[in-house]
Amino acid sequence: MAFWSGASALGSKVSRRLLFMFTLSLSVTYLFYSLMSCYNSLQENYVFQGRLVTEEATLGSSHFSQSERTTPGFRAEERTRAPPTEARPDFSTTDSDPRANCTLDYGVKKLPQAIIIGVKKGGTRALLEALRVHPDVRAVGNEPHFFDRNYEKGLDWYRELMPSTLEGQITMEKTPSYFVTNHAPKRIHSMARDIKLIMVVRNPVTRAISDYTQTLSKRPEIPTFEVLAFKNRTLGLIDASWSALRIGIYALHLESWMQYFPLSQMHFVSGERLIVDPAGEMAKVQDFLGLKRIVTDKHFYFNKTKGFPCLKKPEDSGAPRCLGKSKGRTHPQIEPEVIRRLHKFYKPFNMMFYQMTGQNFEWE
Numbered sequence: 579m580a581f582w583s584g585a586s587a588l589g590s591k592v593s594r595r596l597l598f599m600f601t602l603s604l605s606v607t608y609l610f611y612s613l614m615s616c617y618n619s620l621q622e623n624y625v626f627q628g629r630l631v632t633e634e635a636t637l638g639s640s641h642f643s644q645s646e647r648t649t650p651g652f653r654a655e656e657r658t659r660a661p662p663t664e665a666r667p668d669f670s671t672t673d674s675d676p677r678a679n680c681t682l683d684y685g686v687k688k689l690p691q692a693i694i695i696g697v698k699k700g701g702t703r704a705l706l707e708a709l710r711v712h713p714d715v716r717a718v719g720n721e722p723h724f725f726d727r728n729y730e731k732g733l734d735w736y737r738e739l740m741p742s743t744l745e746g747q748i749t750m751e752k753t754p755s756y757f758v759t760n761h762a763p764k765r766i767h768s769m770a771r772d773i774k775l776i777m778v779v780r781n782p783v784t785r786a787i788s789d790y791t792q793t794l795s796k797r798p799e800i801p802t803f804e805v806l807a808f809k810n811r812t813l814g815l816i817d818a819s820w821s822a823l824r825i826g827i828y829a830l831h832l833e834s835w836m837q838y839f840p841l842s843q844m845h846f847v848s849g850e851r852l853i854v855d856p857a858g859e860m861a862k863v864q865d866f867l868g869l870k871r872i873v874t875d876k877h878f879y880f881n882k883t884k885g886f887p888c889l890k891k892p893e894d895s896g897a898p899r900c901l902g903k904s905k906g907r908t909h910p911q912i913e914p915e916v917i918r919r920l921h922k923f924y925k926p927f928n929m930m931f932y933q934m935t936g937q938n939f940e941w942e
């Protein structure tokens with residue numbers, strides 16, 4: 579009897595141990611695969627020392643922006659080449675979110691409290707990626723295009739795109755086309771009147787060339803910059819309806835935003851300074867967002883191959899991160915006379931912009 583009870587006690591001890599071992603091995607296997615998928619995701623999304631990010635790799639089929647497609651003055655030949663809206667993925671102009679697979683999504687999804695609204699080719703991706711280093715910032719990696727292309731999908735759809743945040747963390751997104759979207763100021767205001775808006779602005783002439791370079795990379799058959807820039811070259815008549823030029827009339831677009839938001843809710847980042855002094859610009863952005871200055875010069879290094887500042891290797895994992903090939907492309911040579919003419923064209927608008935913002939961006 580004693581033998582049998584002893585044996586059964588031993589048996590249940592052994593089976594409990596077996597059960598424990600089994601559960602443990604399952605957990606370890608799960609953990610291993612989670613880490614592997616996280617590692618793979620990081621590898622897919624970040625460039626390691628010079629190869630990078632997928633921003634426009636995913637853009638392969640490249641599109642014109644919504645505003646370009648809907649602006650009456652936009653060139654007919656460009657409009658006809660834009661693919662139909664249905665063919666366009668929601669996140670057409672972006673890289674994916676490298677952290678999404680790796681972070682357990684604690685917290686709640688909130689609508690953004692701050693948005694990088696522009697400008698296209700200003701340096702918006704560099705700013706967002708630097709901000710994402712901050713532990714109190716959580717941002718969606720792709721461009722949601724909610725206030726221009728997806729508004730009818732509703733705020734719940736938009737919120738669902740956001741990463742979860744913990745108490746004290748700021749939810750952010752960037753969609754540079756908002757800056758030139760007529761409805762965007764009103765729509766954003768009706769979502770959150772106290773939202774913080776960030777604009778990365780860059781010399782409108784260089785911005786236009788950068789914009790053109792991007793289009794050219796996808797549609798090599800388009801006319802030259804010089805041809806597109808003029809309505810009548812002999813008369814020196816600039817074609818301000820060409821989106822690459824129109825976007826750079828910052829004062830005009832800013833006026834629409836100022837009808838809904840006070841300047842105190844807007845912050846202007848110099849695209850030029852973001853390249854030569856990323857930490858300096860980041861200090862101002864963090865102040866504006868009410869964040870502790872955590873992203874500092876310790877986080878950046880200048881990558882000679884890339885020719886731009888890149889983010890240093892994070893303490894916990896990975897490699898240094900530079901932006902992808904679609905950022906920092908070589909621009910085509912534009913006739914100096916055309917550049918001079920464009921500087922002249924933008925000068926009064928730039929002056930107006932400096933006055934409106936109270937900042938001199940020194941583009942003259």
Ligand SMILES: Nc1ncnc2c1ncn2[C@@H]1O[C@H](COP(=O)(O)OS(=O)(=O)O)[C@@H](OP(=O)(O)O)[C@H]1O
Pocket residue numbers: 697698699700701702703704754787788789791849852853886887888900901904905906907
């Ligand atoms: N750190 C760093 N690395 C690479 N590129 C940088 C960086 N900081 C600013 N820039 C400039 O960002 C320009 C692209 O701007 P955006 O990210 O706003 O482009 S987009 O509108 O999202 O397509 C891009 O324009 P191009 O040089 O014309 O490609 C860069 O000049």
